[in-house]
Amino acid sequence: MRLVIDYQECRKSGQCSYLHPELITADPDGTPRVTIDAVDEVSREAAEDAVDICPSGAIRLVE
Amino acid sequence: MDTPAPLSLEQLRGDLAAFLSNPYPTYQEMRGQSPVQMEFIPGGIVPGLDEPIKAWALMKYDDVYAALRDHDTFSSARNPFVEKGFFPQLVLIMDDPPRHTRFRRLVNKAFTLRRVESLEPWITTVARELLDEIGTGEIDIVRSYTIPLPVKVIARLMGIPGDDYPTFKRWSDTFISSLISIPLEERMRNTMEMAEYFGKIAAARRSQGAEDLITALVDAEIEGESLQDWEILGFCILLLIAGNETTTNLMGNALSILADRPELWRRLQQDRSLVEPVIEETLRYESPVQQLLRMTTKETTLSGITIPANELVAVFFGAANRDPKEFPSPDEFRLGRDLRNHVSFGVGIHYCLGAPLARAEAKISLNAFLDRFSTLTHGDAPAVRQSQSPVVFGFERLPLSLNVGGR
Numbered sequence: 001m002r003l004v005i006d007y008q009e010c011r012k013s014g015q016c017s018y019l020h021p022e023l024i025t026a027d028p029d030g031t032p033r034v035t036i037d038a039v040d041e042v043s044r045e046a047a048e049d050a051v052d053i054c055p056s057g058a059i060r061l062v063e
Numbered sequence: 064m065d066t067p068a069p070l071s072l073e074q075l076r077g078d079l080a081a082f083l084s085n086p087y088p089t090y091q092e093m094r095g096q097s098p099v100q101m102e103f104i105p106g107g108i109v110p111g112l113d114e115p116i117k118a119w120a121l122m123k124y125d126d127v128y129a130a131l132r133d134h135d136t137f138s139s140a141r142n143p144f145v146e147k148g149f150f151p152q153l154v155l156i157m158d159d160p161p162r163h164t165r166f167r168r169l170v171n172k173a174f175t176l177r178r179v180e181s182l183e184p185w186i187t188t189v190a191r192e193l194l195d196e197i198g199t200g201e202i203d204i205v206r207s208y209t210i211p212l213p214v215k216v217i218a219r220l221m222g223i224p225g226d227d228y229p230t231f232k233r234w235s236d237t238f239i240s241s242l243i244s245i246p247l248e249e250r251m252r253n254t255m256e257m258a259e260y261f262g263k264i265a266a267a268r269r270s271q272g273a274e275d276l277i278t279a280l281v282d283a284e285i286e287g288e289s290l291q292d293w294e295i296l297g298f299c300i301l302l303l304i305a306g307n308e309t310t311t312n313l314m315g316n317a318l319s320i321l322a323d324r325p326e327l328w329r330r331l332q333q334d335r336s337l338v339e340p341v342i343e344e345t346l347r348y349e350s351p352v353q354q355l356l357r358m359t360t361k362e363t364t365l366s367g368i369t370i371p372a373n374e375l376v377a378v379f380f381g382a383a384n385r386d387p388k389e390f391p392s393p394d395e396f397r398l399g400r401d402l403r404n405h406v407s408f409g410v411g412i413h414y415c416l417g418a419p420l421a422r423a424e425a426k427i428s429l430n431a432f433l434d435r436f437s438t439l440t441h442g443d444a445p446a447v448r449q450s451q452s453p454v455v456f457g458f459e460r461l462p463l464s465l466n467v468g469g470r
Contacts, residue, residue, distance in 0.1 A: 011403045013414035014132065019168065030132055030410065055408075055418045057176045 001039040001061050003047050005032055009058035016059060020050045084448035086353065086456075087394065090122050090382035097122035098365050103377060109242045111147060118356065118375040124390075124406075126365040127383035130357060130376060131410040134159065137357035137376060139413060149242055151254045154297035156305065156355070156413060163412060165285045170298070170416065173220065173276050179419040182216075186424060189215050190431040197465070201442040204463045205315055213310035213424055217302055222275025223264055230260075235304045240451040261299040262292060276302070302417075310421045312351040312449075312457025313342075314428050320345055320396055321429075322441045322463055332433055340398050342425045346384075347405035348396050353381035353456050355409075380406050381456060438466045 003023060005016075010032065017026035023046055024032050039047040039061060051059045082089055093099065103118035121127050130137045140159040145152050155166050172178070190212060197207050211228055218225035237245055237253040265281050272278040280295050290298075321328050321341075331337050357376045362369060370376065383406050385393040390400065408415035415421070432439060442462030449459045 012410065013408070013418075014411040015414055018412045019164070019171075030128075052175050052177060053171050055176065055414060 001044075001047075001063055003034045003036070003039060003050065004060050004062050005034060006058045006060065007031075009056050011056045011058070013055050015053050015055060016050045019053060020046050023047060023050055080448075080450040083450050083453060083456075086381060086453075087385050090379060090385060093120060094122040094382060094386065097382075098126055098368050098370060098376075100374075101377075103375065104242060111149075111247050112242070116143060116375065118377040119370050120377050120379060121365065122379050122382040122386075123366060124383040124386035124388060127378055127380065127406055128410055129365060130378055131406065131413070133363075134412050136360055136363045137378075138360050139163075139357060141358040141360075142356060143358075143375065144242070149247060149250055150238070151257075151300060152293070152297055153301045154294055155301060155416065157297075160412065166298075167412070167416070169280075169283050169285065170276070173279065174416050174420055176419045179423045182220075182420075183423055183427060185219075186212075186216055186427050187431065190427050194431055194435055199436070199465050199467055201444070201462055201464050203442075203444075204318055204461050205311070205458050206460070208428070209311045209314040209318070209458075209461070210307075212314070212428065213307045216420070216424060217306040220276050221299065221302060222268070222273050222277045231303055231307065234300075235308050236451065238300070238304050239308060239455055244451050257300055257303075258296050261296050264299075265292065265295050305415075306417050306420070308455055308457075309351040310417075310424050312455055313346065313421055313425050315458040315461050316349040316351065316456070317342060317345040317425060317429060318432070318439070318463060319441075319446060319458065319461055320348070322439055324396075325438070325440065328433075328439055331429070335430065335433070337398060338426055338429050338433075339422075340402070342422060342429065343402040343405065344396060344398060344400065345425075346407040347390065347400070347402055348384070349456055350381040350384050350405075350407040351456055352407065352454065354379045354454055380409070432465075436465045436467055438464075440464045 012030040012032070014026060014030055016024045017032050023034065023036055023043060025035055026032050036043060047061055051061055098119045098121050100117050100119050102115050104112060104116040106113055106115040121130055138159050139157055142150070142157055144150050145157060155163060158166060193208050193212060210232055214228035214231055215225040218228070234253055234257055237250060264277055268278045268281045272282065277299070280290055280298055283290055321331070327341070331341065354377050357378055359370055359372050359374050359376060361372045364370070384390065387393050389404065408418040440463070442464045444462040446458055446462065447460040449455065449457055
């Protein structure tokens, strides 16, 4: 599975890169970037939380 | 610095009510010189504050954005008014990492988009019940709708009786009012009343839990330690105040904008997909939170101007949202803007925890009004802007004339 950010929906709140820096970092202007290629057993819970806490609903887990 | 002295809040105080009801011309005037240090509170006019309190005002979008994203340089935890006892120390909005990170993780789950969506049917029921009580004709919508709705919602989430909302409103008003209008003793009494109220509820939840946020707080352990009583109180006050006043103001501002624009009301009735853009543009145009404070932890530079370490910074969300460089013709209420970058909910680590809930309450409310009323216009009695606080922006009274039929 992969983490995908929908940049049309993203409002750059910064919550994902703040609370899950091991999965997502932010550019200097605040644009989030996913830094892991695939979500595995270890990162699954954190990835699901990143999806959950996005206030804009802009992050998804896809197969 | 040789630039002309900007308007200080002291000068504004001569006509503070006018400034509070329309701060935008002043923002526009000050923006060119921003960041600029101003006398935030002059010495000697607030008992207990003999020395003037100065703050660097940030009025440019880019500076506001940069300061909000740089939480290491712009601290939220150091607040001179808390140190002097004017405010209780709130959790989250007066925290820096790592404490902020732990608390944010703790409460995030209660306010996610998904959780809010699951509450929407119930919020819709509450909205409709309030409108049933209102009926039609001229109504002060603040007293009868925009205050009670968010209180009932947050009260249910927290697990406190929603019927106590006149008391909550009084606490909230005292909390956010300017330091001049309410003396320190009354503020402290207010804090003690809140502490007693929430202390009793926390104690009750400790002996018997329920499905609510206060139970989650008393049960929560952060790194093996339970929350202290003052931390639970700080959370409750934050939720009750940040969660109510702001949403009340967002809904009032939106309804007033619609009452000014009958054409827009008719468009909304034909096309409900415009409800969300109207709410986002309302957030930009009349930001419910106009400003919050930070303290520099080290020397920093914004727009080429150096701000020393350990100085207070007033971050003006309301000015950033009207910066013509970011939002062309900012003083026009206009649909069709790209509004993903307004800063009404902040940016970065302190991004409003309740943003999804506020958006849902506003959306549900506008739809409920559109379902029920054919026309919505200003009433005969005058609308009154709140004039106690430079922090928030909304109405104290907003008489609206609500009519059904006769389309």
